[in-house]
Amino acid sequence: MFHTVLIANRGEIACRIIRTLRELGIRSVAVYSDADAGARHVHLADTAVRLGPAPAAQSYLDAEAVLEAARQSGADAIHPGYGFLAENAGFALACEAAGVSFIGPTSEAISVMGDKITAKHAVEARGVPTVPGVARSGMSDAELAASADEVGYPLLIKPSAGGGGKGMHVVDSESALIPALTAARREAAASFGDDTLFLERYISHPRHIEVQVLADAHGAVVHLGERECSLQRRHQKVIEEAPSPLLDERTRERIGAAACETARSVGYRGAGTVEFIVSADAPDEFFFMEMNTRLQVEHPVTEEVTGLDLVEQQLRVAAGEPLGFAQADVVLRGHSFEARVYAEDPASGFLPTGGHVASVQHPRGDGIRVDTALEDDLDVSTDYDPMLAKVISWGADREQARRRLVAALGETAVFGVVTNVEFLRMLLELPDVVAGRLDTDLIARELEGFSFARAEDRDFAEAALILDAAATRDTGPWARRDGWRLGDPVPRRYALRAGDEARTVSVGGAGVLTVGIDAHEQSAGVVFLDDTRVSVDIGGSVRTFSALRGEESVSLLRDGAVIDIGIERARHAADAAGQADPQLISPMPGTVVVARVADGDTVQVGDEIVVVEAMKMEHVVRSAVAGTVSLRVAPGETVSRGQTLAVVTPAASGPDTAPGAG
Known part of the structure; x- marks a missing residue:
């Protein structure tokens, strides 16, 4: 076994690998960029080495x-985690040349399976079914367009390199094909450094089923059952589970055998995942999509139902040990779900967020596991993938595991950074999800029906009571500057805002403490249980919850939703008047990748002005008014959320230019 292992990664997966290394008594080495100097994986490891500036390329x-x-740390092996260099055949070769063990498959296996076109040809030769399509290297946009009729619409554009849904586009018509190909090439080149594309038939009601395989260097190959990964948004997995509620035992055996045959086709070694697509209309028919030659994000659900530590198995195989079990020894026990916590705002179109984590609250309880890189006072950078943590549940059956995960998400809070936790909780409660009727389009179909939490009267009242009580506790009555006097107290008024909602709340009054909104007052009381837990009694109704208090704001946790309420400040004049704002504001922190217009150009309502990219996602910022544009940023510039990107000076309207004139 290895003495020292360097983890060539960051975030929750680096923390996850360190945990197993510690259990095995293996020294761990973390690496970090300047953006991650204070990250959790850095101080969890036995030692850490700086790599360079924040950009991943550096x-x-x-x-x-x-x-x-x-070399500096004396590591005799490197674990790549997932992403970054995990599926880089050149890096695996470089490790070999440097005399350092690469904890993963051979560079040849990575090379074949890393190119989806060559991978399709390799498994087809072994009798593994693949999705019909056109997959030849070096095809131009014109050649792909000419082949589209052969594939048929709707079709799916896929990059030959990479994964995670980057560069994938569903196209329904010929007119939409060329623009989609252009976007797919740009995204693939930016994400993977390779813009090779191919086309596949789009499977109706598709379900994404993947099989975990393990193979040693002595010829043994086993599968550890399947995972259902059909709950996706923009081809990015959101919630995974094991086993799949779709497959029967016969199909499970067949798809597992196909996965093992896929691994044998490239002499695979280590942990890998073979991904299949299955139509919900024909659950006994499956097609090979790709093989991920690394550990998967969703590996914990397989660990939960098999009892195996996949990182430990990777280490043992890389050290030359044979697998310690056969296929007959693999038994699936119970059911497991995983929910991915992302730094994104579902209520604003899932825009990336980022920022400073003031406080984090992880769930606990029977059957709950959290793989995370989150901790208090962490800065979430937009330079990397937006995934922050994974909340995993296990239950004796699927429904128990689902209910446990719903409850755990209700106790999860990331104060200071907007996340998708509330969305995940609502998703798990959808009737089709409860019933196991899944497909990769489910989220897109159901999203419009999601109702995200808005601040209610009770929330405003609680926020005012907490702000008021905290001020009294922190400063004492003699230091207050709110008109405190001897005799009957004068109610203190708080003008509060939460997004588009605003309320004025009174706190105080004669006799017992009261709280009131719109002249309706009730008795009230506040007890601070610790730094984040508070109990509030309003009119005899007591609610205990987590809250983060600031000088002029309070963040409340309500059923997995963090509601931010702050003291009202003046808003932009155009917004307050209900007019379109001539200022174009960045909706997220990120990097300007494209300016669609030049400074001084005339633009119309809806014209694309700037494209901002963050956490591998592009967002187009459009003009809300017609007029002359003044750019405030340039391509390549880093911007913050709320920063002005451009200002449009509205076109003058008069007798000759007014709507309907002439």
Whole structure:
């Protein structure tokens, strides 16, 4: 077994690998960029080495810097985690040349399976069914367009390299094909450095089923059952579970055998995942999509139902040990779900967020596991993937596991950074999800029906009571500057806002403490249980919850939703008047990748002005008014959420230019 292992990754997966290394008594080495100098994985490891600046290309993707860190730290093996260099065949070869064990498959296996076109041809030769389509290297947009009729609409554009849904586009008509190909090439080149594309038939009511395989260097190959990953948004997995509620035992055996045959086709070694697509209309028919030659994000659900530590198995296989069990020894027990916690705002179109984590609350309880990189006072950078943590549940059956995860998400809070936790909780409660009727389009169909939490009267009252009580506790009555006097107290008034909602709340009054909105007062009381837990009694109704208090704001946790309420401040004049705002504001922190217009151009309502990219997602910012544009940023510039990108000076309207004139 290895003495020292360097983890060439960051975030929750680096923390996850360190946990197993510690259990096995293996020394761990973390690497980090400047953006991650204070990150959790850095101080969890036995030692840490700086790689470079924040951009991944100058840090986590710098193979030479990673190998130099291995030399400096005396590491005899490198675990790549997932993403970054995990499926880089050149890096695996470089490790071999440097005399450092790469904890993963051979570079040849990575190379074949890393190219989806060659992978399709390799498994087809072994009799594994693949999705019909056109997959030839080097095809131009014109050649792909000419082949589209052969595939048929709707069709799916896929990059040959990479994964995670980046560069994938569903196209319903010929007119939409060329624009989609252009966007797919740009996204694939930016994400993977390779813009090769191919086309596949789009399977109706598709379900995403993947099979975990393990193979040693002595010829043994086993599968550990399947995972259902059909709950996706923009081809990015959101919630996964094991086993799939779709497959019967016969199909499970067949798809597992196909996965093992896929691994044998490239002499696979280590942990890998073979991904299949299955139509919900024909659950006994499956097609190979791709093989991920690394550990998967969703590996914990397989660990929960098999009792195996997949990181430990990777280490043992890489050290030359044979698998310690056969296929007959693999038994699936119970059911497991995983929910991915992302730094994104579902109520605003899932825009990436980021920022400073003031406080984090992780759930606990029977059957609950949390894999996370989150901790108090952490800065979430937009330079990397937006996933922050994974909340995993296990139950004796699917419904128990689902209910446990719903409850756990209700206790999860990331104060200071907007996340998708509330969305995940609502998703798990959809009738089709409860029943196991899943497909990859489910979220897109159901999203409009989601009703995200808004601040209610009770929330405003609680916020006012907490602000008022905290001020009294922190400063005492003699230091207050709110008109405190001897005799009957004068009610203190708080003008509060939460997004589009605003209320004025009175606190105080004669006799017992009261709280009132719109002249309706009730008796009230507040008890601070600790730094984040508070109990509030309003009119005899007591609610105990988590809250983060600031000087002029309170964040309340309500059923998995964090509601931010602050003291009202003046808003932008145009917004207050209900007019379109001539200022174009960045909806997220990120980098300007494209300016669609030049400074001084005339633009119309809805014209694209700037494209901002963050956490591997592009967002187009459009003009809300017609007029002359003044750009305030340039391509390549880093911007913050709320920063002005451009200002449009409205076109003058007069007798000759007014709507309907002439």
